[in-house]
Amino acid sequence: MAIPKKGSRLITVDGARFRWRVRRKPTYCQGNSWGPMMFAMELADTLGRVLLVSLPCSRPDAWWGERTMAIRPALVTATIRTALGHGWDPRQAGNAFELALTDEDLTELMNGQPPAYDAPFMRR
Structure with a gap:
């Protein structure tokens, strides 16, 4: 499985190039705030296992x-390092590796700083 190149961004972590992307439009569940925000990433130059991260x-x-x-x-850099520590091998073929982050995980990833959540926005 590969993520589309269009709309993705490149990032280099520890000498490896990764491509990451947030879905362009929310799914119905995400639009209703029933599902978490998610993003995907993979190695930029080779096929392998995709990482799906939910926040x-x-x-x-x-x-x-x-x-x-x-x-x-x-956050993307810290998430890549965490996923590699949890057993994600981006060069290995297979199903997507899923990583669900909690508030405590985000605080730890951002060097002890609590996550910076944006204020809720209510549409009228």
């Missing part, structure tokens, strides 16, 4: 006002 918040474009956060390169 403990909603997407910024969710239809109902819930807490959200922006996915920044520092």
